[in-house]
Amino acid sequence: MNKIKLITDSTSDLRRETYEQYDIEVVSLLVNFGEESFRDLVDIDLKQLYARCENKKEFPKTSSVPPQVFVDIFNKYLDQGYDIFFVGIGKELSLTYNAANMALKEINRGKIRIVDSANLSSASGLLLIRAAELREQGKNVDEIADEIERLSHHLHVYFAVENLEFLYRGGRVSAGKYFLGTMIHAHPIIKVSNGKLSVYKTPKGKMVKALDEMLNEFYRIGPDKIDLGHVMITHAFADDSAAYIKKKLMEMGIPENNIYISMAGSVIGTHCGPNTIGILFIEK
Structure with missing residues (x-):
C-alpha cells in the first residue's frame, strides 16, 4: 500500500x-487588500489582519x-x-x-x-x-x-460573533439581517448547515448569553451521542470566552486533553471579525 x-x-x-x-x-x-494579495499563515496572520483593518480602515476580501x-x-x-x-x-x-x-x-x-x-x-x-x-x-x-x-454529515458547528459587520461586508449575510442584528445589539450565533452559513439565533445582551446558547446545543444532543475524542474551540482573540467554554465542557466530564483550542486564521477571520468564537464537534 x-x-x-x-x-x-x-x-x-x-x-x-x-x-x-x-x-x-x-x-x-489568499487575503486581498485591493491589489495586494497575502498568503494566509505565511504573509499575514490574524493579528496583522485586524491591525490593518483598524489602522488603514481597509476591508479585505478572500480568494482561493x-x-x-x-x-x-x-x-x-x-x-x-x-x-x-x-x-x-x-x-x-x-x-x-x-x-x-x-x-x-x-x-x-x-x-x-x-x-x-x-x-x-x-x-x-x-x-x-x-x-x-x-x-x-x-x-x-x-x-x-x-x-x-x-x-x-455528522458535524455540528456553531459560531458566536461580536456583531455581523464582517459577515455582512464579506457577503455572507444579508443587509436586512445585518441591520436587524445591529439594532437589537445581538451577538448572533452562526450555524453551518448543508454547507451554508445561516443566523441560527440572535441572543441579546452580554456575550456570555451567546456562549451559553452554543453550550445548550451541546447539552441538547448529549455527551453520550457526541464523539468526545476531539471537541474543538476556535476563536478570533476571544481568550476569555474560550476559557469559559472549556471550563463548562470540563465540568461535563470531558477530559482537558480532548478539548482542542485554536486561533482562526486570517481567511476565516476576514469573515467573522474579532471576538468570534465557535464550538465544533462530531455527533456519533
Whole structure:
C-alpha cells in the first residue's frame, strides 16, 4: 500500500504543531487588500489582519488559489509515490474545492481523493485529525475518504460573533439581517448547515448569553451521542470566552486533553471579525 499524504487549505484552523505532528501539507488561501494579495499563515496572520483593518480602515476580501497550485502540489507527492487525500473548506463556501477538482482532472494519474467537508474552520480540521488517525490505523486512501465523507454529515458547528459587520461586508449575510442584528445589539450565533452559513439565533445582551446558547446545543444532543475524542474551540482573540467554554465542557466530564483550542486564521477571520468564537464537534 502506498504512503498517504494529507493535504488541506489554510482555513482548517489547526495549530501549527498539529499540522507538523500529522505531516499535513497546508495550501495557503489568499487575503486581498485591493491589489495586494497575502498568503494566509505565511504573509499575514490574524493579528496583522485586524491591525490593518483598524489602522488603514481597509476591508479585505478572500480568494482561493488557482488550480495550478494544486496541480503542482499533487504532482510533487505523486512523484514521491504517495496516494493523496484532500479536505478543506466546503464547496458552497469557497472555490477551493473546485480548484482542487480541476487539478485532479488535469493530472489524471495516481490515486487522489477529494472530499467536500461542507464546512469550514476547525470542522475541516477535525476531519483532518480523524483522517490522520485512520491513516495511523493502516487504512488506505479510499477507506479514509469514505469515512471522512460519512463523518462530514455528522458535524455540528456553531459560531458566536461580536456583531455581523464582517459577515455582512464579506457577503455572507444579508443587509436586512445585518441591520436587524445591529439594532437589537445581538451577538448572533452562526450555524453551518448543508454547507451554508445561516443566523441560527440572535441572543441579546452580554456575550456570555451567546456562549451559553452554543453550550445548550451541546447539552441538547448529549455527551453520550457526541464523539468526545476531539471537541474543538476556535476563536478570533476571544481568550476569555474560550476559557469559559472549556471550563463548562470540563465540568461535563470531558477530559482537558480532548478539548482542542485554536486561533482562526486570517481567511476565516476576514469573515467573522474579532471576538468570534465557535464550538465544533462530531455527533456519533
